[in-house]
Amino acid sequence: MGYGITRTLLKKIKYHGGQTLVNGEESLVNRMLQTGDTVKVVLPPEPENDHVDVSNVPIEIVHEDPNFLVVNKPAGVASVPSHNYSADSLVNRVKGYYQRRGYANQKIHIVTRLDKDTSGLVIFAKHHFAHSVLDKQLKDRTIQKxxxxxxxxxxxxxxxxxxxxxxxxxxxxxxxxxxxxxxxxxxxxxxxxxxxxxxxxxxxxxxxxxxxxxxxxxxxxxxxxxxxxxxxxxxxxxxxxxxCAELTFYDPFMGRNIHCEAPLPNDMKSYINLYKL
Incomplete structure (x- = not known):
């Protein structure tokens, strides 16, 4: 499916309260399009991750827009909750941030992950469509890290x-x-x-x-x-x-590349200063 709209997303739009509009009129997803037709997709509301605890530890935001959030993860923080880190992973912290901001969609979509002891840039999508778009970029190896x-x-x-x-x-x-x-x-x-x-x-x-x-x-x-x-x-x-110091991905909603950077963290910087000539 083009533009990152997968069959799974189409099913959610069809059966869970979304809409597909062609030239402003509600339409079935199998409608044959004509040159010049305008298609608008209305996403269904997404239930939040009820099983994810909220952490109010602040996050360092490198980039944010209506579709994507890029965070600089500290070393020692797991990307996703696990048995050992159920309450204070990066996902928990982002959920806390969404709640404090009062975002309508509080479902957490983590796109890229880092090992617990690796620091740096992690991408979150703010809704299913944005996640679907970046999943395809991951498969196509077009997200550069x-x-x-x-x-x-x-x-x-x-x-x-x-x-x-x-x-x-x-x-x-x-x-x-x-x-x-x-x-x-x-x-x-x-x-x-x-x-x-x-x-x-x-x-x-x-x-x-x-x-x-x-x-x-x-x-x-x-x-x-x-x-x-x-x-x-x-x-x-x-x-x-x-x-993870740099990443670049394509934002199809705004038609631009998004490039993010995170400086060398203090522990690695101190190590270099200690041992350099």
Missing amino acids: KYLAIVAGRISSPHFEIYLPIGRTEDSFVKRQVTGSGKMSVTEAWTVCRLPHQTLLKVQLHTGRTHQIRVHMEAIGHPLIGDWLYNPDDHSMSRQALH
């Missing part, structure tokens, strides 16, 4: 690419590894600055595997600083030194 990572060792190359397949490890539900039976994964990186025994990289993913940056960097002998899972002997930071 760039990370900043501090890795062990000095990397001499100014630019490099990693092509290695990633799959699950046999003895862990969480951990991933480079394995011939995995899915091909592509990571591109640029050297930002070199420390005596570490390197700050800007990294772009061209595939979206779980822990991709962490696994690929370990595989080439430069694991992330502070990464308890892939660099367990390094305790120089209390979390993996990984930050």
